[in-house]
Amino acid sequence: MNLVIIDTGCANLSSVNFAFERLGVAPVISDDFTIINKADKLVLPGVGAAPYAMNNIKSKNLEDIIRAAKQPLLGICLGMQLLFDSLEEGGETIQGLGLIPGHVGALDTRDLPSPHMGWNQLHPLSDFALVNNINSGDHAYFVHSYGAPLSEYTVAACHYGNPFTAIVRKDNVMGCQFHPERSSKVGAQILRNFLELEL
C-alpha cells in the first residue's frame, strides 16, 4: 500500500502518520507532485484555521493536483472541510477545493458549549465501506467549531445542538469531521476500512 499523507504544513501530520503505522502501513508525508500522483491512496489532514490551510495548499501549488486526484482521498477534520465548495471562518467565506458540493459554516450548538469537543456518536446513514463494522452510537473524538450540514453526500451523521455531517463521500473523495487517529478502536476501524477500500 503506497499511502501518501499530503503535507499541507499543518500541525497534526505526525498523529495521522502514527495512526496508520499502528495499522502496519508506512505512509509517506509529502508535498511532491510525483509522489502524490503515484500514491494508491491519499490523506489530507488539517487542524487550525481554514484560510491558513487553504493558503498553504495554494502556495505549494497543491490545489490542482488534489482536485485531479483519482485515488481514494480521505480528508480529516479541517482536511475534510477543505473538500467542500466554501468555508466560513471568523465571519469570512473562503473557497474550498470544490470536490464536494456544500458549504461549511459555524456550528449552531444552541445552548451547548462551543467548540464541540469530545466523544460523540456516529450514526451511519449509508452502507459505504468506510463505515463497515461501525455501529450507530459508536463514539468518535471531535474538536471543531464549524461543520457541514447533512446532505446527499453524508455517510454518517452526528448531533450536537443540530445534526451535521460526520463522514462525507462523493466518488473517490471522502472525509471525517472527527479525528480517527484519536478515536480509539472506532477510529482505527475507519482507517482500516479506508486502507481496504476498493472503488
Added chain:
Amino acid sequence: MLAKRIIPCLDVRDGRVVKGVQFRNHEDVGDILELAMRYRDEGADELVFYDITASTDDRTVSPEWISLISSEIDIPFCVAGGIDSVAAAGARLSAGADKISINSPALARPELINELVGAFGTQCIVIGIDSFENHGVYRVKSHTGDPDKMRETGREMLDWAKEVIDRGCGEIVLNCMNQDGMRKGYDIPQLSALRAACPVPLIASGGAGEVSHFKDVFEQAGVDGALAASVFHKSIIAIPDLKQSLKDSGIEIRL
C-alpha cells in the same frame, strides 16, 4: 449525545509521573508511557500531561516524550507546562499533542492567548486556572508547581475566566486548589459559578475521591469533563468501573 469525559491527569517532573497533596510533597507514581498506555486501555477519554516544574524552572516541556506518547496512544491528549510562545506551542502540537494548556505564562502575558488562538485555532488552546478559596473569594494563583515559587496574581477566578474566554480560548480546566489531593469531592459551588459564565467546554479538577464525586460534578456543576490523578494512579478508582457506574446513573459516557 456528547459523552462526559474522564480525564486522568499525569503530573510530570523530570520525565516521571508524580503526585502531591495540595500541590506539595510530590511522590513518584510511575513511567509516563506506561501510565498513558494503562489509562488508554482502561478507557480514559483523554489524557493531560502537566510538566509541573516547567513554569517554575523557566523551561519548556520536551517534545521528545510528546512524540513517544503520540505514537503509542489513540486517544487525545493535552500538554501543559511553561508554554510561553507560539513557537513553543507549535513544537508541541507538531510532536503530536492535540491541545496545549497554558496557565502561568497566560497570567504573566494575557496577549499570549490571542497569539496562540490566531496561530492554531481556538480548538487546541486550553487555559488552566489554579484557584484558591479564601473567605468565600476565589483567587487565581500562578506558578503552583513549586510551593516556594507560588504567587498571588491579584485576580479573581471569574474575572480571569471571562478574560481568557474573550481572548478566544477553547476550553478551561479549573483546578480547585483547596480540594486538590484531598479526595473529598469536587468544588461544586465554584464549578457551578464558572459553568454559568463559561460558553466553552469546562473541565473540573481537584478533589475526586470516589465514584459519587464524578456523578455529582457532572449532574450538579454541568461540567464537560472531570480530571483526576491520585485516585487513578493509586487504583482507588478503576476507570472501567467508574464509567459503567456513571452510565448506569444515566450520564452519557463512552464505554
